[in-house]
Amino acid sequence: MTVITRFAPSPTGRLHEGHAVSAIRAHDFARDRAGQFVLRIEDIDGTRSRPEFVAGIIEDLAWLGLRWDALVFQSARLATYDAALETLKTRGLVYPCFCTRAEIAASASAPQGDIGPAYPGTCRGLSAEAIAARTDARCWRLDMGKALAETGALAWHDAEAGRVVADPMQQGDVVLARKDAPASYHLAVTIDDAAQGVTDVVRGVDLFAATHVHRVLQALLGLPVPTYHHHPLVVDAEGRRLAKRDGAPALAAMRAAGEDGLALAARVRQRLL
Numbered sequence: 559m560t561v562i563t564r565f566a567p568s569p570t571g572r573l574h575e576g577h578a579v580s581a582i583r584a585h586d587f588a589r590d591r592a593g594q595f596v597l598r599i600e601d602i603d604g605t606r607s608r609p610e611f612v613a614g615i616i617e618d619l620a621w622l623g624l625r626w627d628a629l630v631f632q633s634a635r636l637a638t639y640d641a642a643l644e645t646l647k648t649r650g651l652v653y654p655c656f657c658t659r660a661e662i663a664a665s666a667s668a669p670q671g672d673i674g675p676a677y678p679g680t681c682r683g684l685s686a687e688a689i690a691a692r693t694d695a696r697c698w699r700l701d702m703g704k705a706l707a708e709t710g711a712l713a714w715h716d717a718e719a720g721r722v723v724a725d726p727m728q729q730g731d732v733v734l735a736r737k738d739a740p741a742s743y744h745l746a747v748t749i750d751d752a753a754q755g756v757t758d759v760v761r762g763v764d765l766f767a768a769t770h771v772h773r774v775l776q777a778l779l780g781l782p783v784p785t786y787h788h789h790p791l792v793v794d795a796e797g798r799r800l801a802k803r804d805g806a807p808a809l810a811a812m813r814a815a816g817e818d819g820l821a822l823a824a825r826v827r828q829r830l831l
Contacts, residue, residue, distance in 0.1 A: 561593030562755045565619075565626075566747070568600045569611035572808035573618045575822075576762070576792040582826050583789055584760035585624045596754050597626040601633045602739060602746060618809040621819035630754060632746055639741035642749055642779060643698060643734055651704050651778065652734060654695035655681040676730030699731040702774070709777040714769060717787040726770040748772045752781035763788040 563584040588595040601607040646652045657680050665678045712724040734745045766788045
């Protein structure tokens, strides 16, 4: 079987060294096994994605000496996500939610998950009549209880953690689509990894919790389960992970300052030995 990995950035800002490490890990994992490396641009956030950031991603990765075998844009796959959502609707596994983020955050009963407060289930039990009377649905949520009743116990393999038993209830009834976004990260990523034949998902450990949800969606949609490689994150001098929102130094700024991309990639690889 051909090994296929992917690097899947969102074009909402410039790449930083943390992105470089993840991209190099995924790229080299495939190349070391005579496999293929996919660059997937996750550009379905219409309010934040920018064409100039897409160009920047391509420029930065080329500067690092990385080459890809396929370039895929999520914005070209909206019909596929919609079809999957309709399938889940037909099976009664998703429901419309009318709650605002503020209402969810204010709910004292909502436990704090790794990706924020879990949804308290306010709209889960609404009658068909109540739903029909409203037109202001903000999103569609997966009924996690119903989903797990259908799938039963699930697990996946992580290269670092070994066999992991899925525990998606900690994330609650996750969002699969919003009125301003045709698919959530969870839905789009799960479908795309299968469609692009990804055998090994190489990504940061900050997404480990999301894999619990992805495993459920794989089971519900009859999709293959890749092997996961959740690697440590790059942190700054204070131990904080590098992030766009915190102003992590961009690769573009390093390049402008005279940094050599191939030399940077070589240093990253040396640290990974």
